[in-house]
Amino acid sequence: MSQELIDERIGKEYSAGFVSDIESDTLPPGLNEDVIRFISAKKDEPEWLLEWRLEAYRGWLEMATPHWAHVDHEPIDYNEISYYSSPKSFEDRPQSLDEVDPQLLEVYEKLGIPLHEQEMLAGVAVDAVFDSVSIGTTFRAKLAEAGVIFCSISEAVHEYPDLVRKYLGSVVPRRDNYYAALNSAVFTDGSFVFIPKGVRCPMELSTYFRINEAKTGQFERTLIIAEEGSHVSYLEGCTAPMRDENQLHAAVVELVALDDAQIKYSTVQNWYPGDANGLGGIYNFVTKRGVAHNRSRISWTQVETGSAVTWKYPSCILRGDDSVGEFYSVALTNNCQQADTGTKMIHLGKRSRSTIISKGISAGRSSNAYRGLVRMSPRAEGARNYTQCDSLLIGDRSAAHTFPYIESRNPSAVVEHEATTSKVSDDQLYLCQQRGLDAEKAVSMIVNGFCKEVFRELPMEFAVEAGKLLEVSLEGSVG
Amino acid sequence: MPNNLMQQPLAAASAAAPNWLAAAHAEARERWQAASLPTRKTEQWKYTDVSAIDREFVPGRAVSVDAAALDARVPDCGGARLVFVNGHYDPALSSSDPAAGLHVARFADADESQATLIQAHLGSVVGMDRHLFATLNSAALSDGVFLQVDAGATVHAPVQVIWLTTAQTEAFAVNQRLLVLAGDNSAASVVETFVSFEGEAASFTNGVSEFVLQRGATLNHYRLQLETGSALHIGGVHAHLDRDATFNSFHLGMGSDLKRIDIVIEHAGEGAHAEVNGLYLPRGREHIDYHTCMEHAVPRCTSSETFRGVIADAASAVFNGRIHIHPQAQKTSAILHNRNLLTSAEAQINTKPELEIYADDVQCAHGATVAQLDELSVHYLRSRGISRDEAQVLLSFGFVNELVNAVRSEALREFLRHLLAARFSRDGAALTQEADA
Amino acid sequence: MLVIENLHARIGDEDILKGLSLTVKPGEVHAIMGPNGSGKSTLGHVLSGRPGYEVTAGTITYNGEDVLALETEERARQGIFLAFQYPVEIPGVSNMEFLKASVDILREHRGEEALDAVTFMKRAREACTLANLDHSFLKRGVNEGFSGGEKKRNELLQMMLLEPSLAILDETDSGLDIDALQVVAEGVNNMRNDTRSFVLVTHYQRLLNFIKPDYVHVLADGRIVRSGDASLALHLEEHGYAWLDDEVA
């Protein structure tokens, strides 16, 4: 990604906050079985999927909003949200990118995600999801050569119904939790990835999510299946316009790593965080989970700088012997943002190993919590976990919390957890300023240093972006 | 409270309590009646099931106890000793050794000025809404111990309070309360020992201790939870530290089906310091739960906390250690360490060290580990001819011994060594004698 | 008598010992020298049965018994003692307690009468004095917070109390000042007799000025590449190991 693109994307304020004036086909707000039938019909889905959705919806109706997270927000009126919005020009689905409304493509260019393959950074295939629908996936032909399937989940439902039916909900069951149930009922689009046995995916796969329409929720669903011995690296980016009201994003991501497979899932989450007074912003309530079979590895890396409220715990079920789970996270909150994020490592397999590195940065009046669970089941002979949770506080009105749950039922399992807190000290600032750096640059340098163990895990071009993002997000955090 | 839980003991307490406790009773009872027992869905009780106390209990009765049998189970640190049997003060087992600057009174026979002092401080540390079982304790108060240390006084010999439960034919409940008021710049030690003689009937002890440490006071506190069998205990230790006060608190939990202790320390004056160490050693099917909370409400206070557990057989343990730094509490230093050893395939530990931080200029850290004994250490011992089993015993003992070695009272340290050596089936008596010979 | 034949051992995937043979007869003192990483400590660990060290080929017998078939503690009970290059700290377990447990079991195994507490204490104190350690070390945690030199002397102390028939001293002389070195040497010399043998792993000829070895071996890349008498050590001290390369190649 070129420097200009980065600069453009990062801009000065929340630069992804523009609204695109694209005619759209939006369902009126409200949620009931008819809405679900409408979505399903619109997508021409098979009967089983409609039933699946309705079942999830009925489950959701019986569930209560979870309150255990360390976040505080107005209750969400689910009838105020529109559950389907598609750009008008999608009525007749484009067959290829060339047929996509040029205005839409422009939106993505503005975001720094040109969809035209010739402009693409070589080696990254992109699926872009705009409000409720996927607008096109690049590099499909090249991927197909390797046998890799990368398309929108809606297409997958039609083209690979057996795979979808087999794996959808296999990692995150329909009634797993309140938001996952909601997603299962109303999910509109998302990405589908299938890497066949023994294949090393020839390029990074990437999805960009964008919420554009007012009062819409985004409920995407991602399903990645890595067959035996395969490898894939997947990147996810998110943006949304600046709006005064809160918008809901409730996604579900399911990863399946069969024996000896490796999935690396990286996210740079930059949803609109609301303004400095906490007005507006995205509510990001996401369920991400992977199942790792024998000797497989699932690695979550996330850089979370956006959203008004984040509720997110990318997790690994280490089902297989010698499986590996990793979670590397930077979560930055500023102004009035609230984040409650972390991971769960459920050790079932013998000698399964997990590593958790979490870096929380709280500035302004924000609140940033790490919440994690490490569970060693009775059969997790010789399993190991190492967790390191560091918090950095900037300014004396922010808050940082650590809530690690450790449950062990196996005497041979080893769990090590450490947490520290620190601040950007006046001495550090003074030293930097002495060397001619302004305070903001100094803070950004210190923060980047604090996060480097996580940035190291990101694919190259994301790492650069992540650093810049932090810089922007920290704007105004020092006097 | 559904099922009118604890109605009989509450009625008995009303009948026995001095009049001036009536006001405290009323409010606490109202709250107790309105509350319901926590379930596994209650965050604070996620890993501890209290359904065992959801049954009818009769009040504890005074019975006579063989002094030698008691002495064999409790430490002897010299100094004043108060013994309560099933909640009733036993003058025959008690001894008073009036030390200068120390005043010991029981709620039941407090004179007017003492009653006034007790009323002023009772419940001031553990508020009504802090802890359901402290509320129950206040509701069921009839007697308790009030210790007052004069400003500037240094009391060398520890005061011992022994809370004994012993067989009754029906399941019985015992309410025990300690209130300590340590005056400005005073220094004293208190040893609380909870112990039981085994019997067929279950007992439920609710022991709540409140500590008010005034400016510059130093208090060494030891709380040994040694009840055995089906003697259940749910209780708490609540301390309020004024400016420059120091509270050192040592805890040991072992021996019975259920123990749950909440330790809450409030740093309310600048420069206050708390050191809390603890050991939990459940085995068989025992369950022990320590919930600790360091409330740092003002600047420049320090706290350090170390808890270790060895969980054997099919036993389970819970440790929840919270450090809460309030927005004003700049320059706080707080650390917490928790280490656990599981010595059997059925043993279980649930631990959660928590940080909740609202101030930036602080030094806070915690660490928690669950592990087996260090393989290299086992090998080192084996390379000297010691069997694997024996090596494990030695190392487990060593693991807890580190905290015992840090105990300030020599007499108590010796008592603990013997007790733990026996627990880890080592010949403790011989060893310590040799080491001292 | 210790007989090691064609010993191959690995740690993880790494082959460390590659065909090592050595025979130590009763009453003999052998010195093993060799560059860092050549496998000297590995030999000691394999002899003591440390977890993680896998023997892939070869045999070790001690007095005719297959050492590799024995558990670590059984080897110790057969009289094999290893003074660790890096003794392990065991906080909370007192040195005294540890020594008593160890002495008791070894005596029992040798069919000797158990020592009563007073006699044991007396011996432990004597050994302390010989090892030039203050008696207070008996009360401290095993090696806990001991300085490097104190740890080595604590190993010596254990050797003196346990009275092994074969002692392997892995760099017990490293990091010692000259007085402490003499303490170690005296400890060994006092224990030397017709039946007890020693293997001294060392980098320094100076130890051998005090303890006269019967044989000196050079261990390089997992094998013994040169054996000789005490003069070999002098030669090594002067010329290093480089000159051996040609011969090994």
Ligand SMILES: Nc1ncnc2c1ncn2[C@@H]1O[C@H](COP(=O)(O)OP(=O)(O)OP(=O)(O)O)[C@@H](O)[C@H]1O
């Ligand atoms: N756990 C391990 N994993 C892999 N290799 C190891 C391990 N432990 C030791 N080694 C390697 O084995 C080789 C032999 O080590 P060893 O300790 O036996 O050497 P040494 O001859 O005693 O050296 P020194 O003179 O430095 O003490 C070294 O290359 C070392 O790096």
Ligand SMILES: [Mg+2]
């Ligand atoms: Mg070595």
